Amino acid sequence: MRSEQQTMYPLECNMAGLFLSPQRIDRVGLCRWAWRIAMLLKAMLLTLVCLQVSAFAETPRTVDAQRWQSQTLVSIETKLENAASDDDRLEYSARRSWLRRWKPGQMPTAPADAPDESELMEEPVLADLLRPESVDAGAWKAMVDWQKQLIASDTDDERKDNLRTTIELASQLEKSLADHLPADLQSLATPTGWSLAYTRYRLGRALAYRELPEVRERWPIANPDEYESRLVAAFQRLTEQTKSGRREFILLQDRMFRRAGKKGRALELLEANRHSIEPKWYLKKRRDLLQELGWDPPYREAARLYLQAGYVDE
Incomplete structure (x- = not known):
């Protein structure tokens, strides 16, 4: 009878994998196994917590960058307090503003939707415009031809190689437009005014490119004073016509800040217009x-983002 009663109970498996009836299960052993499992689960939980905390922990490089940032901001504050001119104060304020916003390791890349062309005016093509009645047919044809050649010469891929041609064509076209267009047609309220502005932009940019080391090696600047006067005058004519601040020409403004040593203002101008600039x-x-500012930690981060975006220097 006893054996028959035992078979009425279902067989169960203890932690050692032996099949026993409920009456013979070692309850002390079960408690020990339960305690071990609880300790194991606790250890696993602690490990997961530690891993999660370490994921958010600051790396030594980040800590070093933050230390550098704090020290540099203190230095800028001192220079700002001792600034000798309004220009210097504007420059140091711009540097402080950018550096305060920078979060080491979290520098943003270029906006995904840049450039936002909805607020940008494209360069009007003279050949597509009606000739103004006040402009002689021969002069208009010459300007149409010069602009066509200028646009073909001043491309992203061949800009550095074609600087001589670009400067010559842009100079001719600007002078002709300024001489033949009445004042009202030189306004940005008109397509011809925008053609003139873009011509001045191309001229100023080409002149500024002459300062690049690889360009100067092939085409040295024989008379620096004359070159400086020509570049500044070209930029001045553009800013007077556009009243400055036009996003279409912001990179030339940025270049002029940069070459004048106003690198903080150039950096802030770049950031303020990042949605209008090619990534x-x-x-x-x-x-x-x-x-150029000598800010090594943010420079390294910016250089990494430039490479990660798939760009290389020409």
């Missing part, structure tokens, strides 16, 4: 400005 140029110029 490559935004990332490259940000990287270059940070390097």
